[in-house]
Amino acid sequence: MLVEHVVEHVSAHKSRVPEKFLPEHITDYLVEKKYLYNHRDRLLSASQFTRVFDQATKSNSEFFTILSRENTIGQPRLGIVVAKRRAKRSVDRNIIKRIIRESFRLNKARLPANDFIVILKRPIKIIKRTNLRLQMDTLWKQY
Numbered sequence: 001m002l003v004e005h006v007v008e009h010v011s012a013h014k015s016r017v018p019e020k021f022l023p024e025h026i027t028d029y030l031v032e033k034k035y036l037y038n039h040r041d042r043l044l045s046a047s048q049f050t051r052v053f054d055q056a057t058k059s060n061s062e063f064f065t066i067l068s069r070e071n072t073i074g075q076p077r078l079g080i081v082v083a084k085r086r087a088k089r090s091v092d093r094n095i096i097k098r099i100i101r102e103s104f105r106l107n108k109a110r111l112p113a114n115d116f117i118v119i120l121k122r123p124i125k126i127i128k129r130t131n132l133r134l135q136m137d138t139l140w141k142q143y
Contacts, residue, residue, distance in 0.1 A: 037105040041077055043117065048079070049079055049117060052067055052069045052079065053117070056117070061136075062122075063132065064135055064136065065121045068116045076108050076113060078116050078118065079118070081118070082119075086123050099136065100136060103140065104136075
């Protein structure tokens with residue numbers, strides 16, 4: 001049903017859609033559910049964060065600490081803590097959070113049903129995105 005809807009939508013808007021996205025190729029470009037990141041994948045309340053902080057297992061890298069604890073939901077969830085004293089500018093904090101979310105989104109299909117909290121543990125003066133992504137990928141491989 002979803003594929004049919006997308007095909008109809010693309011067919012109706014041919015003038016704005018590149019040729020490679022026309023109906024015969026549309027199924028190749030649908031996003032799989034396991035790679036989505038939505039509100040069900042997030043730790044939202046203070047009680048959810050407290051539950052993980054109380055009895056967590058730790059993994060560390062140069063810039064990040066990941067705390068994890070099993071959950072009963074049946075899927076991994078993510079909480080992010082980037083303190084203002086660790087990244088002064090809001091732009092930097094948002095970039096760091098975006099990198100963490102993207103890394104989680106790409107790795108969540110193989111992660112266990114745990115609640116994860118990623119903490120920025122030391123100040124970052126110059127953000128090298130590739131280095132941060134590499135550190136996050138290394139930490140996720142430990143689970």
